[in-house]
Amino acid sequence: MNPILLETIIVCAGFVLLLAEALLPKIPKQVFGYLALAVVLAVFLLCFGADASKMNPDAPYAQYYIADTVALFFKKFLLLATACVLIFSLEFAPTLQRFLPSERPGGGIGEMYSLILFACAGMMWMVSANNFMMIFVSVELVTISFYIMVAYMRRSRASLEAGIKLLILGGISTGMNVFGIAWMLGALGTTNLSQIAALTPTLDPKLYPAILFSLCFILMAIGFKISAFPFQFWVPDVYQGAPTPITAFLAVASKASAFIVLMRILEPFLRSPALAERLIPAIAVIAALTLLMGNLAAIPQTNFKRLLAYSGISHAGYLLMGIASIASGNAGNAIAYYLVAYLIMTMLAFGVLVVVSNTVGSENLSDFNGLASRSPFLAAALTIGCLSLAGIPFTAGFIGKFFIFQSAVAAGQIPLVIVGVLAVACGYYYYLKVVRAMYWLPVPQTSEGAALPAISVSRPLAALLAVLVVMTLIFGVYPAPIFALLP
Amino acid sequence: MSPLLVLILLPVLGALFCFFAPKSARHTALWAATLNTILSVSLLLFFKPAEESGYGYLFFLPVLEKYGINFFLGADGFSLVMLLLSAVVTLAAVWSSKAPDKMPGLYYGGVLLISAGVLGAFASVDIFFFYLFHELALIPTFLLIGIWGTGDRQRIAWKITIYLAFGSFLLLLGLIGLYLAMPAEVRTFDMRVVRLLAEQGMLQPHLAVYFLLLLGFGILVSLFPFHTWAPAAYASAPAPVAMLHAGVLKKFGLYGLFRLVLPVFPAEVQAYAPLLLALIVGNILYIGYVTMAQKRLDLMAGYSSVMHMGYIFLGFAAGVLSQMGSSGAVLLMLGHGLSVAALFALIGQLRERTGTMEFSELGGLGRVLPKAGLLFGLATMASLGLPGFANFAGEVMVFFGAVAAGGHILGNPFQLTTLAAVWGVVISAVYGLRAYRAVFFGEMPDRWKSLEELPLGTRLSVLLLLLCSLAAGFYPQMIIQLITPAVLVP
Numbered sequence: 001m002n003p004i005l006l007e008t009i010i011v012c013a014g015f016v017l018l019l020a021e022a023l024l025p026k027i028p029k030q031v032f033g034y035l036a037l038a039v040v041l042a043v044f045l046l047c048f049g050a051d052a053s054k055m056n057p058d059a060p061y062a063q064y065y066i067a068d069t070v071a072l073f074f075k076k077f078l079l080l081a082t083a084c085v086l087i088f089s090l091e092f093a094p095t096l097q098r099f100l101p102s103e104r105p106g107g108g109i110g111e112m113y114s115l116i117l118f119a120c121a122g123m124m125w126m127v128s129a130n131n132f133m134m135i136f137v138s139v140e141l142v143t144i145s146f147y148i149m150v151a152y153m154r155r156s157r158a159s160l161e162a163g164i165k166l167l168i169l170g171g172i173s174t175g176m177n178v179f180g181i182a183w184m185l186g187a188l189g190t191t192n193l194s195q196i197a198a199l200t201p202t203l204d205p206k207l208y209p210a211i212l213f214s215l216c217f218i219l220m221a222i223g224f225k226i227s228a229f230p231f232q233f234w235v236p237d238v239y240q241g242a243p244t245p246i247t248a249f250l251a252v253a254s255k256a257s258a259f260i261v262l263m264r265i266l267e268p269f270l271r272s273p274a275l276a277e278r279l280i281p282a283i284a285v286i287a288a289l290t291l292l293m294g295n296l297a298a299i300p301q302t303n304f305k306r307l308l309a310y311s312g313i314s315h316a317g318y319l320l321m322g323i324a325s326i327a328s329g330n331a332g333n334a335i336a337y338y339l340v341a342y343l344i345m346t347m348l349a350f351g352v353l354v355v356v357s358n359t360v361g362s363e364n365l366s367d368f369n370g371l372a373s374r375s376p377f378l379a380a381a382l383t384i385g386c387l388s389l390a391g392i393p394f395t396a397g398f399i400g401k402f403f404i405f406q407s408a409v410a411a412g413q414i415p416l417v418i419v420g421v422l423a424v425a426c427g428y429y430y431y432l433k434v435v436r437a438m439y440w441l442p443v444p445q446t447s448e449g450a451a452l453p454a455i456s457v458s459r460p461l462a463a464l465l466a467v468l469v470v471m472t473l474i475f476g477v478y479p480a481p482i483f484a485l486l487p
Numbered sequence: 488m489s490p491l492l493v494l495i496l497l498p499v500l501g502a503l504f505c506f507f508a509p510k511s512a513r514h515t516a517l518w519a520a521t522l523n524t525i526l527s528v529s530l531l532l533f534f535k536p537a538e539e540s541g542y543g544y545l546f547f548l549p550v551l552e553k554y555g556i557n558f559f560l561g562a563d564g565f566s567l568v569m570l571l572l573s574a575v576v577t578l579a580a581v582w583s584s585k586a587p588d589k590m591p592g593l594y595y596g597g598v599l600l601i602s603a604g605v606l607g608a609f610a611s612v613d614i615f616f617f618y619l620f621h622e623l624a625l626i627p628t629f630l631l632i633g634i635w636g637t638g639d640r641q642r643i644a645w646k647i648t649i650y651l652a653f654g655s656f657l658l659l660l661g662l663i664g665l666y667l668a669m670p671a672e673v674r675t676f677d678m679r680v681v682r683l684l685a686e687q688g689m690l691q692p693h694l695a696v697y698f699l700l701l702l703g704f705g706i707l708v709s710l711f712p713f714h715t716w717a718p719a720a721y722a723s724a725p726a727p728v729a730m731l732h733a734g735v736l737k738k739f740g741l742y743g744l745f746r747l748v749l750p751v752f753p754a755e756v757q758a759y760a761p762l763l764l765a766l767i768v769g770n771i772l773y774i775g776y777v778t779m780a781q782k783r784l785d786l787m788a789g790y791s792s793v794m795h796m797g798y799i800f801l802g803f804a805a806g807v808l809s810q811m812g813s814s815g816a817v818l819l820m821l822g823h824g825l826s827v828a829a830l831f832a833l834i835g836q837l838r839e840r841t842g843t844m845e846f847s848e849l850g851g852l853g854r855v856l857p858k859a860g861l862l863f864g865l866a867t868m869a870s871l872g873l874p875g876f877a878n879f880a881g882e883v884m885v886f887f888g889a890v891a892a893g894g895h896i897l898g899n900p901f902q903l904t905t906l907a908a909v910w911g912v913v914i915s916a917v918y919g920l921r922a923y924r925a926v927f928f929g930e931m932p933d934r935w936k937s938l939e940e941l942p943l944g945t946r947l948s949v950l951l952l953l954l955c956s957l958a959a960g961f962y963p964q965m966i967i968q969l970i971t972p973a974v975l976v977p
Binding site: 026372383387392393394398402405407409410417421424425428429430435439440477478479480483 | 549550551553558590594618619622624625626629630632634641645648649652653656657659663664666667865
């Protein structure tokens, strides 16, 4: 089937759910969540039947949209991430409800599921975008959906604050993006990346300043999305304030699609050696600073969500390290694998956080004290997740780091590797802090002196967590299935 | 199904079983360890190399053939000796320990996971999985010391975990460097190919790779001055963890040095031998004197285990020039593993009974615990190299090998280091015998009058370790002919 139908189905489903939610008030809101989940999973299956050759090369959309192996791979990736987020949202609904002013039970929750679908479609377009126009429009679709979702909990000041922060900085980033694209159009006369790729080998060196100036602004705009240094300031506050499932969405799907956009934008320019030798050191410096910033700032965190925010910044650093090593040939696959590992392990951490924060009502690290005796399953799942985030062997995260570092050494990025090693050492510390809280520290006591009760997990979420744990371990020793899907 | 795969899967499955059925954890662990010991003994008895490289029991599963990463098991004489050591120490660790009150499933599951990790590392032909398996021990160690350790356990658990994880990461970079140094079309993590390429001169990595590997493995083996994680961790860890860590896990680094560094970097080992020898003197003399100054039994045992690594390193440094040195070092690895495990098993039992490890508070325990006294005496003698135990045979071979490596120039670095090492034997006799006297002889404080004698399991498991050491000490040829082909330098 024609791959452009995939996004179309998602968007249509989003509209249908939105209208149904408004017109059929009697239906319980979680039904819409399950419907959205069903649509996402159905489209995920359809992805395997998508065939780029069915696209009409003369149609106007072929200018903007490509469906190569990478695009299709990341569409599947994004759909799975969206499915995880939907399951989290269903679990998170009671907490969401507490922060929503509403006259009837469940009021105001239904729109969330449509917004998640719209953002998902936007990100799927991002990974297929082959034109700066398309990149801009799809990024905006995603960003605007996130403005609403982040500020969704209207009675929570933190959520509103997060929304405002994202809105202002997102607006700045949009402006930079447009400015950069305008310069690009002025310098090269086209916004199509394939045409740019054809132009770059024979580029007039007089154009270099204009192109670099334009790329500088575009990279800043993308830098906001992937939380690269120095554009990471919004991340901890927004992550902390946003509803937890949305934080997971922002951390995984939005970041991954922005990385694909970044790689697509850089690809034609890195073909020109003269431009590559100017761009690569800049990216290497940003990667090193992102690694240092993310890891050093993560060490003193006491709030688990903020910890995950900084950890997300540090993972962006490792991914940028991969981009800086793109000369080594297999760095592209290393980045893709790292993103898959990042999806699995981050979702694992957020899944456990959703359950714990639903029960406890806050997200501090101390809420995880003694989790091993309150819920051995959750503790084991989060342990595997944290070990994978830290890059301990036998987890997907280790294989990801292994390939990233291998590419970096092969590309001769030795200073970056040294920074990376220090970053990894910091990572061991703050991820093991979570493990320590769960296994070493005693269960906190209630005011009456009794130990807090056991924590129970709902069936769908428990199943999801179990699947994620198994995937972390399997991809930690047998990465071949992922590599088979990549070019 | 390959017997080596069974050897690894048994403890893994045992660990899972322990997690899900904590009540019978000790029994499960005991069964898994016993079966593994029987299996590893029979593997050694019926070993016949399947190919010219000396490896047998090969088992291959492709993982990422494009990158030369495969799940590839196999064993030669050297690995089989280490596998036997791991299995025996695991059995002793489980057998000699008492189940803790809280979370026994995690306790024994963790011990079995550590065991599975070392067994997997020694049974791997693929360097990638060799590395992976070693790291399996990291987290169980962190949890076991943090939950069941003694003293300042949390700080110590942090230190050992971060230190070793960092060291392993440096090691990983070294291994990546080794991998990338191969010609692009034959890049692989197969140890046999690495050795073959090195023999043909097709593998000439950067000097930095040598130092990364030396540093990475060195941290894991507690080479001076990277030893600071070790003594406190051994002193604080619950007995089974200390036994496995000091007895077996540390041998992973040495195994890697003999397997990978010696064949690939013979010239570098020789060229930078004076540097290494200086560190070895630090290990033997400096740590030796530090050991003498200890006032606690557990810390003393921890430091002495660090000190004895110096002898094995000396055999390694001499290994390029003298095959006797490297064979002796491997024999010493076996002897040290057995004796240190026996010591830590007894120390764990003593600590459980008395609750203190200060020499000044102990004394005269031989009167109430005669059997423990006898076994402790034997274990101390074994560890300080009394003739008859494997440690003696190993040390003597290392000394002869090191002197031979120095050639005929008087006062060359090898000779001087050997002199220091011989003096080290005197130092170990001093602290070993002093500790033995302080704990088991002399005046006995009244509060120790009603101490209970060791349980049968502990006595038998310590006896098993000592008997293995005696067998290898009286008939070292049995071990030497197994290991020599593996440590020959091309």
